Amino acid sequence: MNRVRCLVLNAALGPLDYKVPEGMEVGPGHVVECPLGPRTIIGIVWESERLPGTEVPAEKLRPLRSILPVPPLSAPLRRLIEWTADYYVASLSSVARMALSSGGALKGPATITEYRLTGGMPERMTPQRHAAMEALEGEQATIRELAGIAGVSEGVLRGLVNQGVLEPVEVDCDRPFEQARPDFAQVDLSESQKIAADKLSEAVRQKKFAPYLLDGVTGSGKTETYFEPVAEALRMGRQVLVLLPEIALTENFLHRFEERFGVTPVLWHSSLKSTQRRRAWRNVASGDAQVVVGARSALFLPFRNLGFIVVDEAHETSFKQEDGVRYNARDVAVMRAHFEGIPVVLASATPALESLQMAESGVYAKLDLPSRFGGAELPEIDTIDLTEEKPPHGMWLAQRLIDGIAERLERKEQSLLFLNRRGYAPLTLCRNCGFRFQCPNCSAWLVEHRFTRRLACHHCGHETPSPAACPECGEPDCLVACGPGVERIADEVAERLPDARVFVATSDTLNSPGRAAEFIAQVEAGAIDVIVGTQLVTKGFHFPELTLVGVVDADLGLEGGDLRAGERTYQQVAQVAGRAGRGSKPGEVLIQTRHPEASVIAALAAGDRHAFYEAETEMRREAGAPPFGRWASIIISSEDEAEAREAARRIGDARPEVPDLMILGPAPAPMALLRGRYRYRLLMNARRSVQLQDVIRRWLSSIDHPPGVRVGVDVDPYSFV
Template identity: 50%
Template sequence: MKRRISVLTTNPSLGILTYSLPEGKAVTAGQLVSIPLGPRQILGMLWEEDVSNQIKIADNRLRPVSKIYDLPEASHCYRKFIQWVSSYYMAPLGAVLRMGIPFSPATIESREIKNYYVPKREWPKLTPLRQQALEKLSGEKGSVRELAEKAEISPAVIRALIKTGLITEQKTSLEIVLSLPDPDFNAPILSETQSKAAEILKESIAKKSFETFLLDGVTGSGKTEVYFEAIAQTLRDGKQSLILLPEIALTEPFLKRFQARFGCEPVVWHSDLSQARRRKNWQAIVTGQAKVVIGARSALFLPFKAIGLIIVDEAHETSFKQEDGVCYQARDVAVMRAKFENIPVILATATPAIESVMQVRLGNYKEIRLAERHGSAGLPTIHVINMTEQALAKGRWLAPPLVKALTNAVERHEQGLLFLNRRGYAPLTLCRHCGHRIKCPHCTAWMVEHRQLGQMICHHCGFTMPVPDKCPECQTADSLVACGPGVERIAEETALLFPEARIETITSDTLATPKQAAEFVEKMDQGAIDIIIGTQLITKGYHFPRLTVVGVVDADIGLQGGDLRASEHSFQQIAQVAGRAGRSALDGHVFIQTYEPETPVISALASGDREAFYQTELEIREITEAPPFGRYVALIISSEKQEIAEAVGHQLGQRKPEGDGIEVFGPAPAPLLQLRGRYRYRFLIQAKRNIPIQRVIHQWLSKISIPSSVRITIDVDPYSFF
C-alpha cells in the first residue's frame, strides 16, 4: 500500500484532501505542495505526514502529489495557529491558509514575472479609447490585469495594444536582493521613561517566551522609538519582526521613519502591492531573508520562517477588524499568533481598546505607560464649545471661538485641522417640495452627494449616479437641498472664511494610496497647507510639528446609533485627532463642538480623566454582560430574495439554542436591510465566556438545510451591528 498524506488546500470549499506519496519521497508536514484536482493543479500545505492508518481508500483511487516545493516548511505552531483561527472564527481552514499563501502553483513556480511597460512618448493616431488608455498609463508598468485596472478599461484593450507593439514586454526577475536593517544604524537618545520602557521589552525578548504588552502612551510620547528598540533586539537575535499598521496610507511616512532608524526600508505586505512585488516579498518572508515586515492585518497569516516579535501599532483602531471573507479581529489574532509561536507581542496605542484595558486588569497583559509627551511638547488644551449656546447662521457649522483660533493660527503661519468623519458634501439630499429622500437602489441607505465629483455615491455599495437636477419623485426642478455637512461642505465654509488660506481635504477619496499619503505629508512639512479638513483617516499616526489648532466639527456624530462600542470609539477618535495638535514647542488647542457637553465621552475628554471614562464603560459592559465580560456572535442571513432570507431566518429562529448562559436575539431585519442588492436578517447570540459558543452554533446550523442562494455570515466578536 502506498503512503497517504493529507493536504490542506488553499481553496476554501475543499479543505483537507488525501493524496498518495510517490515511492522514495521524504516529506515533512508544513511543506508546500502542488496537487492535481480534476484537470487542474492547486496549491496546498502538507498537513499530516502519514494518514495511512486513518484513510483506507484503495491505491488506485488516490492520486499522487504532483510537486513538493523547495521552500522551508511551515512550523507546527503555524499549523496549530491556522487551525485555531479557523475554529474560533468559524471559517473554512482553506480560507485561512489562503490569506498566508495567496498564490497559484504557476505563480509559486515562476522565476520571473511578465510585466508590460508603457513608454512615455507621442502616440500615433489611435481610437479614442486606446489613446486615452495609453495617456493614462504613460510610464506605468504591471501585469495585463494591473494595467487594465489602472486605466479602468478591459484587459482585452491592453492585450490588443500589446499586439500592436505600443506596450512592450518586460520580464521582472523574482531574485531577491535585500539590504538588512542594521540595529545600530542610528540609535536615538531616549528619554528616561522611554529607556525604561525599552528595557522591559528587551528583557522580554531575551526570555523568548509569550508575553503581551500594552504600550500605552499619550499621543506624541514616542512609542515608535520605544518599540523600535524591541525590533533592534530581535534583529540582533537573528529573528523576524512583524509590525501591523491600521491603514495602507500610513505605510509611506512609516517607511521613511524606519529607514532613518535602521538604514534601509523594511519589507512591505499589503493589498496594494503589484503581483511581482507581492510574490518577491512573500518569498523573502518565508525564507527568512525579510527581517522586518510591515503590513496590513493579512500579514498575520504569512508563514514566517522565524518570527520573534509582533507589534500592533494604533492597536485600538477598528480597521483591524476584517468584515468580509474570514471575519476576524487582527489585534486578537496577533496575540494568539504570538502565543502559538511563544514570542512577545506589543500593542501600541494612546487610547487602548476596552478589551485591552480589561486584560491588563486581569493580569494577562503587561502595561507600559508613557505618560508625557516627548521633548518640549505639552498636551494640548481642550476647549468644549456648547453648540446650544452658539447662534450660527443657516448653512454654517463652525462656531466663532474655533474660527478665531484658526484665524490666529493661520496668521502665525501655523496649521489647523478640522475633523468631521463624513465624506462628501452632505449626508442626505432631500426634495423641498415633496420630502423625497434620494436613496440607494441596492441598499437601505441614503445616497451621499460628492459635489467635487458631481456625483451621488452610496457609501455602502459604491453605487454612483449623477446629481439629478430635478426631484426623481415629483419632477420639480431645483427642489433638491443638501442636508447636514460633509467634509466638502466644511471645506466650502472654510474657503469663504479664509479666502487666502490653502485648504486641503483629506478623505479616503483623496488619500487612497501610499503615494498620495507621502505627497500630502510632504506638503504639510513644507508648510504648503494652512488648513486640513479631514475624516478619520487624519486621526491616525501623523506628526505635523506646525499643527496647533484642531476643531472637532461634530463630536456627537459617533454617539448616534448607540451600538456597543459607540462611546469607546468616539472617545478614541476625538482623543486621537486632538493628539495631532501641538506636537512640538508650539502650544496646541483643541475645540470640540457638541450639543451634549455633559455626556461621559465629552466630559472625560474635557477633564483629561481617561480612567474615569474607562471605569464607567467597563461597569456598563459588566452590568449588561456585553464584551469583554460576555461574548457576542452575529449571524447574518442574506439572499437576493427577501422572502427566502426571511424564511431561513424564521426556521433558524424556531430552533435557536437555549440554555443557561446563552441568549439568542432575532431574527430581526438588519438595520441595513438591503446591502449590495441582498436582503439581510440578523441574529445576535450573547453568551457567557465559558460557553463553547462555536460548537453550539455549528449544531444549530446543522439542524436545517440552507438553500444555496442563501449566504450565512458568522461574525465572532462583531464590531458592526448593521
C-alpha cells in the first residue's frame, strides 16, 4: 500500500504518516494538505528513512487531501533544512516553515484587484482625502495596503473609488519579472578585480561547490567584481542569490545593479507586502526570478536552478538571527551552496575572524582586492585623545573635529559623524529626585527621542510620551539627558556650526527603501553637509564628496564582556572610515577615544589590520573561543520570575559531565527582563572535538517544563545579553 511520511509545520506533532489516495502521484518535497482531526494542515512529504517516526498500522492511516499547486521542495533544500535544524538544535518544522514563508504563494495561480489614482478629483475634498491622494501618488496596491500607506481608513479610500478618483486594476499575482541582461553594460575592471572576477566566473561555469572569501579594502569595487560571475550565471540560465545585511542598503545596491543589468533584481525582505512576497516566492520556485536580493530569510527560498550565492558585508552581525531559529545566514549560505553544488562568495572589507581562519586553513579560497578602485587613496586616520583634547563643558565633539567639519563646509565637502547610539540620550533622569526612566518590560533604560518627543525601549519597542514633569516627585521641567545619542550630536553640530545642513541617519529615519533612496539623492545632490549616523551608515554607501569621518566614541563598543567586542569595534570603525575619500579628493578620519593605547584603536590608527587580527586570533586561541573552540548558550525565560529561576536550576542540576566541555551558570542573563519575560542563561565552552549539539539535545530532552517556560538554544552566539 502506498504511504508517505510528512513533516508537518507544528513542532509538537512530529512526523505523521498518511495514505496516498488512488490516482495521486506524490514524492519527496511535495507540499500537501493533510487531515488532522477535524482540521486540514500543511505538510511536506519527506523521505521516511530520513525522518524517524512511529510506524502506524496501514488500516489506521488517513488519506492525504491534496497536493498544493507549487513545485516540490528540492532535495538540496530539504538537506539544508535538516542540517540547519541539526546544527542549531531547532525543530525541523520551524526551519521548514521558513521555506514556506508565503502562505498566499501555496494557493496556486490567482489574480487580485489593485487600485491606483486616476488623476480625477472628488466632488468634496476633505483633509483625509487630500492626505490620501498625496500619499498614494505613483502607488498601486489593494485597498488594505493603500490604507496602510496613506494612514487612513479603508472607508476613505472606498469613497474615493466611488468618486472615480481611484480605479480598479486586475493584476496577475504571479506575473514574471523583467529579465536582467548580463551584457547590458560593460565595466572596466582593475587588474586585481579582473583576476578575482575571472576565478569566480570559472567557478560558476564548473557547477561545483567552491567557497570563496573576497577580501577587499573599502572602495575596492567588490560589488563590480562579483557582478561578473552573476552575469555568467545569467548567461547559463541559472538563478543567483545575493544576501545583504540591512534593508536600508538595498536602495544603493539596486541602483548599481540596474546600471549593470538594465533592471532591478527581485527583492525579498520583511517589509514587502504580502502580494509582493507571493509573487517573488512563486517566481523563485518556477525559476523565472533570476537574481534575488534579500535579507537572511531569502536563504530558504525554493530556488529551482540556483547557480551562485553572494553574501555581501559577510562580517555583519545582523546575519545572525536572535530569536526563533537562531541561525547565522553567513554559515547557512555556505551550506546551501554545498548542498546545491555551486560556488559561494563571502565579500567583506573586514572579514570575520572565523572566515579568515577558514581561508588560512584552505577551506575557503581567498581573493584579495588590496587597493581602491580608480586610484582613490585610503583616508588618513588619526586619534583624538579625549583625556587631553577635552570637548567644551556639556559638549561631546573635540574642537579639532569641529574645525575639520568647518573646513569641509568652506570647501563644499561633506562630513560624517558616527555614533552607534540611536535617540537623543541613552539615559534620562530627574535632576530633583534622581528618578530614572526604566522600561516596564525589560532591564533597560528608556532612551529619549526628541524628534518624536517620546521615550523608547530599543529592545521591546515600548514607547511613552516624554512627560512634562517627573512621575516620581512631580517636579516640572526637571528631566536631564545623560550621555549622547545621535540626535544630541546633531543638535551640537547645529549649535556650533549653524550654517551646516545636518541629517540624522538611523533605522528610525531610514526605515524603508524609499526613505533610504531619498537620503542618498539628497547627499548626492549636495543638500546635506553633515551626516550623523549609527552603524547603518558604516557600509555600502558611496559618496564622492564625503571627505571627513569622525568617530564620536570609539570606546563605546569595547564596554561589557562581549567575546567579539574588539573585533566588532574594529569592523565598525574600519567600515565607517572607509566612507571617507572614495572619490578623487583625499579623505581624513578622526577617532575620538579615551584609550588611544587600546590594541583595537592603535591598530585602526596605524592602519595595521594584520597586527589586530593576529592579536585577536591569539586571544581567542588561548580562551578556546571560536574559531578554535565552540560556544553555545541555553536561555530559559518565563513571565514568572520564580518559574524561570526554578526551570534554570533544574536544567543546571541535570548538567552532563563531558570531557572538554565547561558549563557556566545558570545565572540571570545580563538583560534579565526582556519583553516582559524573566531570563536565565547557561553558557557552554567546548573543544571542537565535542559533539556539542548531541550533548545539548540529550541533556534537554530529559527535562519537562511548565507550559509558561521557554527554553532556547543559541549555537555560536553573537549576542550575550
